[in-house]
Amino acid sequence: MANNLTGEEEAGWFVAQQAQPWWQWLLRRFITSGPVPRHVAFVMDGNRRFAKTKLLGSVVKGHEKGFEQLAKILDWCNRFGIHEITVYAFSIENFKRSDEEVNGLMRLAEEKFQKLLNETEKLDEKRIRFCFYGNRTLLSDRLQKLMSDIEKRTEKFNRGRLNVCMPYTSRDEISRSFETIRKQVKEGKVDVNDINESMIDACLDSGGGGTTPDLFIRTSGEHRLSDFLMWQAADTHVYFDDVLWPEFGYYNLCKAILNYQYYRRTVEKLVSLKLEADDGPTSSNKWQMEINGNEATLIASKS
Amino acid sequence: MIDVGWICVGAVRAVYWLVMLVCNFLGYSPLWAQIAMKNRKMDNTRIRIPAHLAVCFTEEKLIDLNDVLELMDSCVATGIRQLSLYDPFGILVAQIEQIKQTCRLFNRVDLFSDGKSVHSNGLSNLQVNVLSRNMGKKALVEACKTLCLDDDQITVEKISKTLEDRFHLSDPDFLLQIGNVPTLCGYPPWNLRITEFLQSPRLPCSRRALDSCVEAFSHRDIRVGK
Numbered sequence: 001m002a003n004n005l006t007g008e009e010e011a012g013w014f015v016a017q018q019a020q021p022w023w024q025w026l027l028r029r030f031i032t033s034g035p036v037p038r039h040v041a042f043v044m045d046g047n048r049r050f051a052k053t054k055l056l057g058s059v060v061k062g063h064e065k066g067f068e069q070l071a072k073i074l075d076w077c078n079r080f081g082i083h084e085i086t087v088y089a090f091s092i093e094n095f096k097r098s099d100e101e102v103n104g105l106m107r108l109a110e111e112k113f114q115k116l117l118n119e120t121e122k123l124d125e126k127r128i129r130f131c132f133y134g135n136r137t138l139l140s141d142r143l144q145k146l147m148s149d150i151e152k153r154t155e156k157f158n159r160g161r162l163n164v165c166m167p168y169t170s171r172d173e174i175s176r177s178f179e180t181i182r183k184q185v186k187e188g189k190v191d192v193n194d195i196n197e198s199m200i201d202a203c204l205d206s207g208g209g210g211t212t213p214d215l216f217i218r219t220s221g222e223h224r225l226s227d228f229l230m231w232q233a234a235d236t237h238v239y240f241d242d243v244l245w246p247e248f249g250y251y252n253l254c255k256a257i258l259n260y261q262y263y264r265r266t267v268e269k270l271v272s273l274k275l276e277a278d279d280g281p282t283s284s285n286k287w288q289m290e291i292n293g294n295e296a297t298l299i300a301s302k303s
Numbered sequence: 304m305i306d307v308g309w310i311c312v313g314a315v316r317a318v319y320w321l322v323m324l325v326c327n328f329l330g331y332s333p334l335w336a337q338i339a340m341k342n343r344k345m346d347n348t349r350i351r352i353p354a355h356l357a358v359c360f361t362e363e364k365l366i367d368l369n370d371v372l373e374l375m376d377s378c379v380a381t382g383i384r385q386l387s388l389y390d391p392f393g394i395l396v397a398q399i400e401q402i403k404q405t406c407r408l409f410n411r412v413d414l415f416s417d418g419k420s421v422h423s424n425g426l427s428n429l430q431v432n433v434l435s436r437n438m439g440k441k442a443l444v445e446a447c448k449t450l451c452l453d454d455d456q457i458t459v460e461k462i463s464k465t466l467e468d469r470f471h472l473s474d475p476d477f478l479l480q481i482g483n484v485p486t487l488c489g490y491p492p493w494n495l496r497i498t499e500f501l502q503s504p505r506l507p508c509s510r511r512a513l514d515s516c517v518e519a520f521s522h523r524d525i526r527v528g529k
Contacts (some may be wrong), residue, residue, distance in 0.1 A: 171459045171496060178447050178457040185451045195448050197440050223500040225525075230492040234440060238485050238500075259485070270361070274436060274489055275392060303399050 014122045027254050028079060028130045034261045036113030037214035039084040040077060040079070041229055041236075044070065044221030048101075051246075065246040076253055078126075078160060084211055086163040088228045092135065092172055100263055106143065109166065113146040117153065127159035134168030135204035141159045146292030163210060170230040177203035180296065190298055199287040201300060206232055207289050215260045217273060219252075235271045237263055306411045313416030351521045356384040356497065357475035358506065359490045362482030365505060371395065372405050373508035379428045380510055381515060381517060387475055389434040396435040403446040406431075418442075432471050439489040442470050464495060474498060477520045481506050499523045 020028070024170070036279070046064055051062025070087060077085055095102060116123070132147045139147075180203040182192040190199070201207060212232045218224075221242040227232070231239065239256045288299045355368045357376060360366050371388060379385050395402070398485055399416045406412045406422050414422040415432040446465040450457045468473040474494045480487070487495065499520060507513045 020374075124335075135501060169461075169496075171493070174443070174493065175457055175459045175462055178450060178462065181447060182451045182453070182457055192448050192451050195444060195451065197444055200440075200447060225495050227496045230495055231440070231443075234487060234489045234492040236486065240485060260348075263484055263486075266484050268392060270484070270486060270488050280524065 007255075011123075012114070012119060013071055013074070014119065014126060015071050020079070024089075024250050027250070029246075031254055031261075032080060032138040032296055035264055036081050036257060037260050038082065039070045039211050039213045040082050040088040040215045040217060041213040043088045043216075043226060043228055044075070045218060045222055045226075046247040046248060049220065050244045050246045058102050058104070060108065063105055063108055064245065069248060073248065073253065074162065074248055078251075080257065082164070084161040084213075084216040085166065085209075085212060086133070086206075086229065088165045088168065088226075090134075090166040090168070091227065092138065092167045092169045093227070095138070095167070106140065108144065110140075110143055112139065113143070113150060117146065123154065127157040128154065129157040129161045130154045130251075131161065131163045131205075131210065133163055133173065133207070135172050136167075138167050143290070149226075159302055161210070163206070165205075165228070169206075169227040170225075171227055173205050174200070174231055176205075177207075181217075182295075184298055192209050193200070194285060194300070196285060196287075198285060199298060200286040202289045204231065208291075211299065212236065215239060215256065217241065217256050219248050235267070235274060237267050338396070349521065352382045352521055353476035354383070355375065355387070355473060355477075356383045357387040357478040357490070358390060358481060359478055359488055360481045361396065361484035361486060361488055366390055366392065366394045367506070368395075368398055370506045370508040372402070372507060373408075374513070375429060375431060376409075377508060377510045377513040379411070381513055382428065385430045385432070385473070385475075385498060387432045387472075387482060388486070389432055389438070389490050390451060391436050393435045395433045398502055399433060402431075403431065416480045417472050418472065420471075430471075434472075434491065437491055438472060438491050440492065442472060442491060443493055445469065448508045451454050454481075462493065466491075477501070477516075479503050479507065479516060497525065499525070 013272065019025075045065035047062035048059045049062075050056075050065060051059045054062075056062055056065070073087065090105060094105075130150045130153075131148075132151060136144050136147060177200050181195060181199060185195075186191055205211075206212075210232075213229060213236050216225075216229065216233045216238045218226075218235045218239070219241050221240070223240050227239075229236075239259055239262050241252055241256065243252055285300050288301070290297050290299050312503075334525070353491055358374070375386065393414065397417055399421055403422045404412055406414050411424050411426055411428045412422070413420070413424060413427040415430070417433065417435055417437055435457075443462075443466070446469065449465055449469070450461060453461075455461075467508045472491050472494055474496060475498050478487075478490070478495070478500050479499045480500060481504075483502070483504060485502065501516060501519055507516050
C-alpha cells in the first residue's frame with residue numbers, strides 16, 4: 001500500500017482509494033464472508049521503540065511514522081466495513097515525558113489537525129465524523145480550537161466515525177462523568193436512585209453517539225490496558241500483538257479480525273450472562289445526554 | 304599421514320557448523336542455546352513478586368474449588384499478599400461457605416466475598432477477595448451514588464478510596480486470565496489501570512506453575528506513561 005501513495009497523501013489522513021494487491025483483496029473477501037467488528041479500538045504503542053530500533057534520530061520521527069500507519073489502517077478498516085474506530089493518541093500520563101517529545105507531539109497534532117481541516121474535498125467525499133475524547137483543557141488554546149472546528153465540521157457525517165483520545169485516561173473520563181452526574185443531582189434534575197450504568201455511559205466522552213468497542217487491539221507486545229477505555233472495554237474482545245505500531249500491517253489486522261471471529265460467539269455468551277444479571281428495576285432506564293449550548297441535561301427513556 | 308582423530312574432530316565441527324547454519328536460516332535457536340539464553344535472562348532479571356494477584360476465569364469449566372484452595376497455599380508460599388478471584392459465573396461466591404471452612408482449618412487467610420468480610424484471621428498472610436459480576440460496573444454505579452451525595456467535586460482519588468472502603472477493591476499488579484477466551488469478562492474496570500495480563504489455559508495452582516507466572520511478570524516493562 002505504502003508505495004502507492006503520493007507524498008501529499010502519505011502525510012495526510014486519507015490515503016488514495018486504489019486497487020489493493022491481489023492477496024489483500026483475497027484475504028478481505030475471505031474475512032468479510034464472516035462477521036466483522038463494527039467498532040475497533042487501537043492502542044498505538046511502539047512508536048518510540050520503532051524510532052530507536054530503526055535509528056530515526058528522534059522519537060518524534062517514530063510518532064510521524066505511527067501517524068502514517070494510522071492513515072493506512074483507517075483505509076483498510078474502511079474497506080473491511082468497520083464503522084467506528086477509536087485511537088489512543090495521547091495519554092494524560094504522557095505529559096510526564098520529556099519536553100522535547102511532548103512539544104514535538106503537540107506540534108505534530110496541530111499540523112495534522114490543520115491538514116485535516118484543509119482537506120475539504122476529501123472530508124466531504126469520505127463523510128467520516130471526527131470526535132475527540134479526553135480532557136481538552138490540558139491542551140493549548142490553538143489545539144482546542146482546531147479540535148472543536150473539526151468536530152463541528154464533521155458532526156453531520158455518518159459514513160464512519162473516528163474517535164481520537166487526546167489527552168485521555170479512562171479514569172479521568174469516568175471521574176468527569178461522575179462529576180457531571182453529581183451536578184445534575186445537586187441541581188435536582190436527577191434522583192440518586194436513578195443512577196445506573198446507562199447514565200454513566202451517557203455522561204462519558206463516548207456518550208454522544210459512540211458505541212462500545214467490539215475489538216480492542218494493543219500493539220508492541222505490552223499486555224495491559226494503560227488506562228484506555230476501561231469502562232467501555234470491560235466485556236470486549238482484547239487482542240495483543242507483538243509488532244510495534246508502525247509495523248502493524250494488513251496481515252496483522254487480518255489476524256486480529258480472524259481472532260475476533262473465532263471467539264465472537266463465546267464472548268457474546270459471556271456478555272449475555274451480564275445482561276441477565278442486570279435485570280433490575282432501575283437498570284432498565286436508558287439515559288441520553290442532551291446538550292443545548294452550555295447546558296447539559298440527562299433525558300431518560302424506558303427500555 | 305592422515306590423523307583419524309583430526310578427521311573425527313573436523314567432522315564433528317562440520318556437522319555443528321551445518322546445524323547452526325540451518326538453525327540460523329530457519330530462525331530457530333537450538334535447544335541448548337535456548338536454555339543458556341533463558342538462564343542468562345533470568346540472571347539479569349530481578350524476580351518481582353506481585354503484591355496483588357488477580358485471577359479472572361473466562362471459562363466456567365475451569366473453575367475448581369480444590370485448585371483455588373491450592374492456589375491460595377501457593378500464593379502464601381510465594382509471598383503474594385492479596386488475591387482477587389473474579390468469576391463472572393458466580394460459582395465461587397456460591398461456594399464461599401466451603402472456602403471459608405477450608406480457610407478456618409488450613410490457611411491463614413482473611414476472606415472477603417464481594418467486598419464483605421467473611422472470615423478474618425489475626426495472623427493472616429493473605430487477603431482473598433472472591434468477586435462476582437456485582438463487583439464490576441455495578442460497584443462503580445454504587446460508588447457514584449455514594450459520591451453524588453457529597454458537596455465536593457468527585458476526583459479519581461475519591462473514587463478509588465470509595466471502592467476500596469466499600470468493596471475492598473484495589474488495583475492488582477498482575478492478572479491471570481484463565482481459559483482461552485480473550486476477554487476480561489467485566490472484571491472491575493476501574494482497577495485495571497496498569498495491571499499486567501497473562502493468559503493461561505488453566506489455573507497455575509501449584510507452586511511451580513505460579514512461579515513461572517511470577518517469572519513472566521518480572522520480565523514485564525512497566526512505564527506508566529513515561
